[in-house]
Amino acid sequence: MTEIEKTLENYQVRPTAMRILIYKYLAEKEIAVALTDIESAFAKAERTTLYRTLKTFEEKKIVHQIDDGTGISKYALCEKGCNCEIEQDLHLHFHCNNCNETVCLTEHKIPQIKVPDGYIAEDVNLVVKGICEKCSGQ
């Protein structure tokens, strides 16, 4: 049994061939990927299967969904022991306007946000847009 298979079982997800492939793909990519990215990476992949696989991964906290403002849902592997839904674990995402890639800046936690009286904050989404490291040439 490979490392990936073990990982998936730890998350209580049956390690099927497709899921292993998708997990591997996500692990290799350092950026957040859209469903269509995976689809075009594996010609054989069925959109529905990918869709449902990602849903499963999300439920089991293997990946977290990212809304980077492009209107397309993207996904990235959660860090080990990450609790995406807990406010303290929320990190910000950076979307490059040049290469169109979105990365998790896991080191950069979202600062405490104050909301007016009467409002109850449950979740925070923070996306910074601009030019990424690769594209800025630094």
Next chain:
Amino acid sequence: MTEIEKTLENYQVRPTAMRILIYKYLAEKEIAVALTDIESAFAKAERTTLYRTLKTFEEKKIVHQIDDGTGISKYALCEKGCNCEIEQDLHLHFHCNNCNETVCLTEHKIPQIKVPDGYIAEDVNLVVKGICEKCSGQ
């Protein structure tokens, strides 16, 4: 000439009947509205016209577009003298998970966000999700 007509001309937008109606609708609503909201408010309205009107309004800085994570673009009137694209003017948006409405919290500016070396921030989008004043019953 009405107040709204004057306003539109100030923004260098020709005040057509449709545009005046849409502007008025946006001004009355205190929340960010989606294209479909306006469409259902005016039965006669053509989706394409609304779409292009909002695009025009956006270009002329009459409204700003809001991405609240629902995947649907929403729009809200800019404040007088607002410079949406300038970082200092960026305010946060609150999306209520109960009533599904999105409001601009214009009083709440987005705190300065640090990004790693090599990254250049140009724009910041901050959406807080939770329960709004109306729904929390306070």
Next chain:
DNA sequence: GCAATAAATGCACTTCTGTTGCACTAGTTA
């Protein structure tokens, strides 16, 4: 005022992403 021009609008159509239903296959358990 009228013709020429430009802007705005309405209709039809396409594309893209997300989503669901259903049948089939593979894998697990008794």
Next chain:
DNA sequence: TAACTAGTGCAACAGAAGTGCATTTATTGC
């Protein structure tokens, strides 16, 4: 091995965004 459950593939649909083109409305020059 039979019965069951989870996973996959195909087809189809829904909703929003976007485009092309013809028509209407407004503006400008004569």
